Amino acid sequence: MVTIHTDHDELSNEQFVELRTKCLDARNLSYSPYSKFRVGCTLITQSGQYVSGANVENASYGACICAERTTITKALMEGHRQMKVIAISSDDESPISPCGICRQFIREFGLDIPIYMFGASGKYIKVFLKDLLPLSFGPENLGKQPIS
Numbered sequence: 001m002v003t004i005h006t007d008h009d010e011l012s013n014e015q016f017v018e019l020r021t022k023c024l025d026a027r028n029l030s031y032s033p034y035s036k037f038r039v040g041c042t043l044i045t046q047s048g049q050y051v052s053g054a055n056v057e058n059a060s061y062g063a064c065i066c067a068e069r070t071t072i073t074k075a076l077m078e079g080h081r082q083m084k085v086i087a088i089s090s091d092d093e094s095p096i097s098p099c100g101i102c103r104q105f106i107r108e109f110g111l112d113i114p115i116y117m118f119g120a121s122g123k124y125i126k127v128f129l130k131d132l133l134p135l136s137f138g139p140e141n142l143g144k145q146p147i148s
């Protein structure tokens with residue numbers, strides 16, 4: 001069973017509120033004319049910076065990119081290499097969970113990354129990557145450390 005957390009222990013109250021606001025706002029960045037399913041994402045880097053993104057769809061449906069991967073790629077291209085937490089939101093009241101490909105993408109940053117999932121009204125759950133992707137394949141299997 002996945003352990004579901006309801007704390008935000010690794011963040012101050014201010015950081016948590018900012019994360020929630022930015023993550024819900026990030027839905028406005030979504031380009032999702034096909035599914036009309038807006039997903040926002042915000043991550044906090046180890047240095048405390050916030051990076052946001054959203055899902056980007058394409059007329060060739062298979063080319064769609066999830067919010068998590070646009071955001072992580074944006075952060076990497078801006079020079080950030082370590083993330084403290086990542087958060088996602090949608091227009092659903094129930095928090096949504098990252099898809100399999102995004103779980104693997106987050107895995108590159110370590111097993112202990114907290115993933116916040118916000119419902120549209122701000123209620124949330126938190127899970128750890130290792131619980132969403134048990135027995136995962138990662139950089140260590142290729143003799144590498146998580147991105148740093």
Ligand SMILES: O=c1ccn([C@H]2C[C@H](O)[C@@H](CO)O2)c(=O)[nH]1
Pocket residue numbers: 032035037038039054055056057064065066067068088096097098099102
């Ligand atoms: O965690 C998720 C789940 C889905 N989507 C996007 C992909 C697609 O654009 C739309 C519907 O699947 O939602 C994300 O961005 N993140």
Ligand SMILES: [Zn+2]
Pocket residue numbers: 066067068069098099100101102103
């Ligand atoms: Zn995904």
